[in-house]
Amino acid sequence: MIGKLDLYRIFWTVGKNQSFSKAAKSLYMTQPAISQAIRQLERELGTRLFHRTPKGVSLTNEGSLLFEYVHSSLNLIDAGEEKILEFKNLTAGELKIGVGDTISRHFLLPYLEDFHNKYPKIKFKIVNGTTLEIVTHLKSGEVDIAVCNFPINDPSLELIPCIEVQDTFVCGEKYKTLSSKPLELEELTKLPLIFLEPNSNSRKYVEEYLFAKGIFISPEFELGSHDLLLDFAKINLGIACVTREFSIDYLNRGFVYEVQLEDEIPKRNIGIGYLKSVPLSPASTRFVEIIEKGQSRFKFN
Numbered sequence: 001m002i003g004k005l006d007l008y009r010i011f012w013t014v015g016k017n018q019s020f021s022k023a024a025k026s027l028y029m030t031q032p033a034i035s036q037a038i039r040q041l042e043r044e045l046g047t048r049l050f051h052r053t054p055k056g057v058s059l060t061n062e063g064s065l066l067f068e069y070v071h072s073s074l075n076l077i078d079a080g081e082e083k084i085l086e087f088k089n090l091t092a093g094e095l096k097i098g099v100g101d102t103i104s105r106h107f108l109l110p111y112l113e114d115f116h117n118k119y120p121k122i123k124f125k126i127v128n129g130t131t132l133e134i135v136t137h138l139k140s141g142e143v144d145i146a147v148c149n150f151p152i153n154d155p156s157l158e159l160i161p162c163i164e165v166q167d168t169f170v171c172g173e174k175y176k177t178l179s180s181k182p183l184e185l186e187e188l189t190k191l192p193l194i195f196l197e198p199n200s201n202s203r204k205y206v207e208e209y210l211f212a213k214g215i216f217i218s219p220e221f222e223l224g225s226h227d228l229l230l231d232f233a234k235i236n237l238g239i240a241c242v243t244r245e246f247s248i249d250y251l252n253r254g255f256v257y258e259v260q261l262e263d264e265i266p267k268r269n270i271g272i273g274y275l276k277s278v279p280l281s282p283a284s285t286r287f288v289e290i291i292e293k294g295q296s297r298f299k300f301n
Contacts, residue, residue, distance in 0.1 A: 004044075006037075007037055007040060007041045007044075008041070008070045008073070008074070009027075009074065010023065010027065010029075010034060010037045010038065010041075011037075011038060011041055011049065011066070011067075011070060012067065012070045012071060012074055013026055013027055014034065014038060014050065014057065015050075015059050015063065015067045015070075018056050018057055018058060019056045019057065020034045020035055020038075020056075020057060038050065045062075045066075047060075047062045048060050048062070048063070049062060049063035049066065050063055086121075087281070087282055087283070088282050089282075090119045090121070090122060090282055090283055090286060091119075091121045092121055092122070093121075093122050093123070093281065093282070093283050094122065094123045094124075094125055094283070095115075095122055095123070095124055095125070095144060095281075095283045095284060095287055096125040096127065096142065096143040096144045096145075097124065097125070097126055097127070097143060097144070097145055097146075097147060097287075098127045098128075098129065098133075098134035098135075098137045098138055098142070098143035098145070098146040098147070098148070099126060099127075099128065099134065099146070099147040099148065100128060100129065100130065100131070100134070100148060100149075101128055101225065101226075102225070102226040102227070102243070102246055103147055103148065103149070103270055104126065104128070104147075106245065106246040107147070107162075107163065107270060108147055110294070111287070111290055111291050111294060112124065114290055114294070115286070115287050115290055118290075119283070119286070122283050125143075127142060127143050130197075130199055130200055130201065131146075131148040131149045131152065131200075131201035132199055132201065134146045134148050135148070135152065135154065135157070135273070138157070138273065138274065138275060139156070139275065141278075144274065144280065144281060144283075144284040145272055145273065145274045145280070145284050145287070145288065146272065146273040146274065147162075147270070147271070147272055147273075147291075148201065148270070148271075148273065149200075149201040149202045149205070149268070149270055150201075150268055150269040150270065150271050151201075151205065151268065151269075152201070152273060154273075156275060156276060156277065157273045157274065157275060157276065158273065158274050158275070158276050159271055159272070159273050160271050160272040160273070160288070160292065161269035161270075161271040162269065162270055162271045162272060162291060162292070163245075163269065163270050163271075164267045164268070164269055165243050165244065165245045165246075165267065165268060165269070165270055166243070166244040166245065166264070166265070166267050167202065167205065167206050167241060167242070167243060167244070167265045167268070168241075168242060168243075168244045168247075168258055168259070168261070168264075168265070169188070169239050169240065169241055169242070169258070169259040169261070170230070170233050170239070170240050170242055170247060170250070170251070170256040170257060170258050170259060171233055171236075171238075171239045171240070171256060171257055171259055172233050172234050172235060172236040172237075172255075172256055172257075173236065174236035175191075175236065175239060175257075175259075176257050178191075178239070178257075178259045179257040179258055179259055179260060181260065182260045182261060182262045183259055183260060183261055183262065184261075184262045184263075185210065185213055185215050185261060185262065185263055186215060188210075188215065188217065188239070189215060189216070189217060189218075191238065191239045192220040192221075192237065192238035192239065193217055193218075193219040193220060193221075193238055193239055193240075193241065194219060194220065194221045194223065194229055194232050194233060194237065194238040194239065194240040194241065195207075195217070195219040195221070195222055195223075195229075195240075195241050196222065196223060196224070196226070196229065196241070197222050197223065197224050198222065202243065202268075203241070205268055206241055206265060209265055209266065213263070220237070220238050221237065221238060226242060226243065226246055229241070229242050230242060230247055230250045230255070230256060233256050234250065234255045234256055239259060240256075244258070272288055272291060274288075
């Protein structure tokens, strides 16, 4: 039996052409199959849709009413199919990314630019937050992909490491002598420390590493921005725990100095995460591919 949507397409084609034979030719069907389909639809609706004459067919009053609704519905379906095709071809749609300000500025911007140049019709929605907040947004469907600090221990996520980064400590002119020789980790506790806020994933990573070494910290300042860490260190308010790769400009310009450690904190990754249970959209898939392809040539300035 022919499906209901196919019946309505046949009905619409017959009504448009006012002929079973012309409709059959247009749909590449036999005329008896067209006639059978119209009879089936009339039985299901319990009403006659066409007047049959030797010269062809014409719509009844009921048929004319139905024809207008079917015409609108089929146009909407066709428009929806065209829109889906646009999404697949990346000529329309939206890419929703969860990312922190620091990673966005120092890592993600070149990839956003590259993607936009290739697919200018795709709109961006950028949702900022900590790694924990971004993962929550990911699970609620507010974002398609997350670009954030690793490690993340969540079996529901597909995680792709992108670049290695190094956590380190920097200071201003007042504490410049600390950069002259390697410092033991225990000596950090005697200094005024500046850290990101406790719910930051990078803060937790460093804190857990120090804790494993039997070292407990009590920062003088806890801030919500990596740039503020650098600024506070620059004006000699303490020793800031920062990401080396995101501090290159301050280090190169002599605004801050890196404190060498006897035991360097192990490197970690920044990467992409998305839900295993939800297929990536064409736009998200292409964006991930662009980042993966660009990793080898990515340089911190």
